[in-house]
Amino acid sequence: MIADVKNWVKSSDSGFGKFCRGSFYAIKHIEMPVVPVLYKILFALHRSSKTIWHNTLQFIYFTPMFKSQVSGSKKRLTLQCGMPQVIGALAISLGDDVRMSGIATFCGRYHSDRIAKLIIGNNVDVGWQNAFSVGTKIELQDDVRLAGKVFLAGFPGHPLNCAERAKGKPDLPEQAGDIIIKQGAWIGTGATVLAGVTVGKGAIVAANAVVTKDVADFTLVAGNPAKVIKRVD
The missing domain is CATH 1.20.5 (Single alpha-helices involved in coiled-coils or other helix-helix interfaces)
Known part of the structure; x- marks a missing residue:
């Protein structure tokens, strides 16, 4: 009707x-x-x-x-918009004067013999919608700046073999690795850093770059895969 x-x-x-x-x-x-x-x-x-x-x-x-839920000195911590989501077994250590968006996700890969570690130094910015997949260890040294939507991919979450993926099997230990962001480095909006990569002291990773190999100190990289653009010292 x-x-x-x-x-x-x-x-x-x-x-x-x-x-x-x-x-x-x-x-x-x-x-x-x-x-x-x-x-x-x-x-x-x-x-x-x-x-x-x-x-x-x-x-x-x-x-x-x-x-x-975290260790370290963690003095003068500034959280915005709630607090980060922590998934899986993950040991987190915070230094002083960390500024962190609550709209972030920290995920630790399961290890039978150890706990994945996230180490954040002093005077570090962790931006909006950052996502850290901690395979073995992720370390952000002092004065590091991470813009929004940065993805630190320390493990992929799935095996390379499609039949194993179909069975729901986890990734293999050799697919996980450390990610080290050295002192004063700056990671731009939407950038991705893969397992096993070290970003050097004072380096800059441009927005939306995908970093697949180590970045030298005081170097600007951009693109997918990221390539050296110039020195920034």
Whole structure:
């Protein structure tokens, strides 16, 4: 019954049908008038209350909870937007003055004889939507900067053999490896660094680069696979 009425309103060429159709669209597109002074005040109140609530949650809940799960000195840790998701067996160590997005994921590969390690030094930025797959060890040395959506792929998660993948088998130990990001290096937005790679001191990895081999100190690399562009010392 209701569906028949809706179809009639949409398709009728009668005067009453057109009137109903016009009335429906007019009601559907009614907008609340904007009173500039009023809504500027409301927006300021909204933003202030949101900031206060966010900072309170970070201070009393998310930051101490995350600190309880990691080792290291971890002084003056700044977390934004909650706390990172930690998956699997993973030992995390934090230095001082780390700034970290809560919208990040740290995943540790299962080892029968040891626990994967994530080591973050002092004065390090871990950006929005970073994802770390820690195969054996990932180390971010002092003063490292990671932009948004950086992927440190220390293990692939699946074997190379398609029949083994179909059976749901895990990756092989030789597919996992350390990733070392040395002091002062900067990893750009959307970059991927693969297992076994060391990014040198003061090096820069350009946005969306895929780093498959070691990067020398004070070198800018870009592309897929990443290639040397120039020296930056």
